[in-house]
Every structure is written in C-alpha cells, then in structure tokens.
Amino acid sequence: MQYANLFLAGLFQAAILFLVACGLQLIFGVQKVVNLACGSFYALGAFFAITAVGLLHQWQMPMIFLVPALVLSGVLVGTVGAPLELLLRPVYRRDPSYQLLLTFGLLLMFQDVFRFFWGAAPRSMDSSLYGIYGTIDISGLQIPVYNFLVIGASILIAMILGLSLKRTRIGRIVRATAENRNMTEALGVNSSKVFTMVFTLGCILGTVGGALVIPTSAASMTMAAELVVEAFAVVVIGGLGSMAGAAVGAIIVGLMRAFAVSLAPEVEILSIYLVVVVVLLIRPVGLFGRSAS
C-alpha cells in the first residue's frame, strides 16, 4: 500500500510540474524562446501565495476558499509577465543563445526580488491548512483532499488550454502565429499582442503552479533554480513545444521522483536525468516532439 501512497504523491508533483512545463512549452511553441526564468515565476507564485494566504487570514475569510485564493493569487502575480515580455522583444530574431542569456539575467534579478520582499529564509504557511479539506481514506491511507483538488485543477487547466487552442478563434490565431509569424502578420494579426498574451499566459501557468505547491512545502530561494532543471527534464522527455509531451513528461518525472525519494534517495535527480539521456538517445526530439530544430 506504500506504493499507492507514492503513486498519488507522484501524481501531485506531476500536476504541479505539468503547469510549469506547460508554460514553458507554450512560450517555446509560439515565441521559440526557452524561458530559463520559468523557475523564477514558479518561486514568485509560491512567495506571493504565502502573502495572499496571510491576507485571507487577516480578512477572516473561511479557509474553504484556499484553492481559489491560491489560483487567483497566481493569476494576479503572473501578469508581471506582460511588462517583462517587452524586454524579450529585441531578441526574438536573434540567436537563441541570447534569449537564454536574457532569461538567465531575469532569473538572477528575481532571486533578489524575493530576498527584498520576503527575506532570505525559507517561508512556509500554516501547515494545518494542508489538511483543511480533510482527508480521504484509501484502504487505510489518509490522503489529503487537497492533493486531489490540485490534480483535478491541473487536469481542468490542461483541458481548458487544449480546447481553447484547438477550438477558439484566439487559439487558432495563436497556433497560426506559432507556425509562421510573418504570414499571420500579413493577414492582419497583431502578433506583438499575441506574443505578450502568450508569454503572460505562460508565466501565469508557472505562478499558479508555484502557488498551489505552497501548502505542502516551503518557499525558498533555491526553488527557482531547482525547478528549472526538473521542468527542463519534463520538456526534453516530452518533446519541446508539445503539450501532450508536457503532460506525459510531467507524469514520468513526477512519479520517478516520488518513488526515488522514498526508495533510493541518493539517485533522486540522477534517475530523472538517466531517463532524459535514454530518451534523447532513442528519440532525440522527445516522445512527442516534432522534427529537431
């Protein structure tokens, strides 16, 4: 039964990872920029969520609003992506190396933004909140309902995102811009606006992921750089630019981490990267990737 527990813990991690990786994929898919700062947005979401939950306490709101409040705080703080996208504009048509460097610069800057607003020590919120929604008894195991809510929210977000990209007018415009920016511009699409929107949406996915993880673990200065390597593993396994790939990659990485942490803690990250290496050897573009760049 220990395994069922690990499996659910893995799915929870996968749900969070999926959100961040999804943001990374969206930005890469449309803007062709690999956002090294995705980890910073995740951390930003986490830190901001602690402040938001503090406010929830202050205003004496019932704690049943925890999940909506976390998602809302993530969405709110994720909008800082819009002004940051302006910084990226000059480098879209430059060598991808410069885009990596620019987002690395943002990552460094964010580190001190967190230090300035939230201090250097790890911050966590009232741990009793984790159990606020009660637990579900699965053959003797007490699983917090919160985990299921997050997994559900992640699936819901994935479905909304997928459907709106496939079926709506704006989704079609986004996909067309990803395919050929100049052609869509010729057809009258304001592609700058599309880019701002997509980048902001990618950031919001990251901040919401960070906000949702906060009831289970502390927000710390190191979480940004740590998440970047996990999110990278996810997108490399799944294939750059593919949403389905992000989902499958997140599940693989999430489950592997959960099992490795409790069964063989020494090889936690090692095991993930072994999968990365194997996938790249067998299928260089990732499981769901299209032709190599």
Next chain:
Amino acid sequence: MSAVFDVISPRIRPRPKPRLLNGVIPFVVLLAGLAIAPLMLTPYSTVMLMPALAFGIALLGMNLLFGYTGLLSFGNAMFLAVGAYVAAAATQAGVLHFELILIAAASLGGLFALAIGALCVRFTHIFFGMLTLAFGMLLHSFLFKFYNLTGGDQGMRVLRPMLLGQDWDMTATQFLSGPFYYYCLIVYVLLGLLTWRIVSSPLGLQLRAIRDNESKARYLGVRVYRLRLFAFVVSGVFGAIAGAMLGVSTGLADPELAYWPQSGNLIFMMILGGAGTFVGPGVGALIFVLLHEVLVSSTAYWRFMLGATLVFLVLVLPEGLIGTISNHLQRRVRGDAQ
C-alpha cells in the same frame, strides 16, 4: 526577389565580425596587466583576482566552443567541479605535486567531455544547451547525494599542493598571491597560446565555418561532428584545469561548482567581454570578478545588479565590450580609408 526573402526570413543576417582587437596582441596586454597587478595590489586583493585567472582559462575553452564553433553549453561548470574534486581527492590521498594534479584533472575532464560530448554535439542550439545542462546537473546531484564519496554539501577540502616539487613555507595568502598566482598565470599563458594556435590554424577556420553555416561546411568536407566534439573536449580539459586552480585557491571543492547557474555565470563572463573575439572572454572574466567583488561588498542585492547588467548587455551590447569597441574602431578605420 531578394528583398522579399529579406522580409520573410530576417533571421538570416550577417553578423558583424570584429576584426581589430581580435588578434593575439590584446590578449598579451591582458596577461601583462595580470602579471604586474600583484605588484600594485595587496596580497589579499591579489587572491581575490585568482578566480579571474581560473575563469579565464575555462573561458578560453568555452569561447572555442561557442565563439568559434557556435555551441552554447549550459553545463561547462561541471568541468570546474571535476577539476576541483580531482584536486581534493589527490591532495587528500597524498599526491601533492600540482603538475600531476593538473594532468589528472585535464585527463579526467577530457574523458568526461569526450563521453558527454559524444552524445551532446549531435544537437545544436537549445537542445545542446539543455543536454549539457542536464549532464551538469547529473554530476551536481551525484556530488551532492553521494555523501560518503564526495562529502555531500560539505564538499571536500583541498590541501595546499607543491609547485614544481617545492613545498612553500609561507601563509596561505602569501602562497596564493605569490607563487601560486604566477604559476596559474604561466599556465594561462601557455593555454592561451595553444588556443591561439588552434583558432588561427585551418582547424580554427573549419570551426568558424561550422558556426556560420553548418551545411555549407559539411558540403566542403568539414567533419562537423568530429570538430564539434574536439571543441567540446578542449572546453572540458580547460575547464577541469581551471577547476583544480579554483579548488586550491578556495581550499574547497563543493557541489555548487557544478550547479547550473555557475555555467550561466561562465557564459555571462564570455558575453560580457565578447564571445568570438580572442581576448574578450578573458577581459569578461576579469571584469566579472571585479564587478562581483564590488557589488557584493556594496549591496546585499548584488544578484539583481548582476542580472540587470546581463540584461543590459544582451539588449544593448550583444557583441560584448571588446566586440563593440572593436567594431567601433573598425568603422572608424574604414571611414578614414574612404
């Protein structure tokens, strides 16, 4: 027609190639400056300058890989760690000859680079960057988790080595700012000349051909895979040598050396000075180390300032300091000629 294509694919645009300041002379000036610096600085400040030498050596290799061959590695910090841990393991095992340590570090760094590069250089651009980052983190997590072997987050102590078979009887600061500084400087000179030899040879021309147009280079018979691997191995060897020096100067080999933001810092230095110019990365390393010292001592928020500097560089001076100055001079010289 060509105008139409320009509109459709603005990515294809000749990059201005700095020519002036791109020779070996500015590099000699930089080294001369580093050689006389200890005469004017306190021993303590000279020790602060040590990382500039080590990073300079690592960047000679990285510049060959990125500036000349066009592969941006986000994992080269792993070679620093390889070198530092070799130095730690060797000095703890009683092997104190620094020459042997350097050879061991270089060999192990080269082997690592050969194995990892064989997988990685099949990819370019972002995939290459992500893969090298992955391997760097693989090493980091190994160093971090295998406590019995590597000391985990505590790292391993690096004892003072013997230089040229001699035991130097002096304080740590005296040793580092005196004999060790000049020892490293001489290694820097030798490796610099070796790199200059490579980039100014037909081999260097082939590397640049790969950077500028891979398929064209291939058609011309350049063995792209093999040469990319060569450049990666050189960057690994140089990185490991630099790592051994860093380990001795701080007295510690710790896993943070392999952490991926450290690779980011290396790239930062390279871009700061100007990738693709021969002297640029060395200048970048020097300025980065000085900037880092000044910022750390003057503000708690030095990361923000460093990050802002990087963003500014990418947006305004993508050719780096040396590249920009060189372009400017070139334009003036050409202007005078016309």
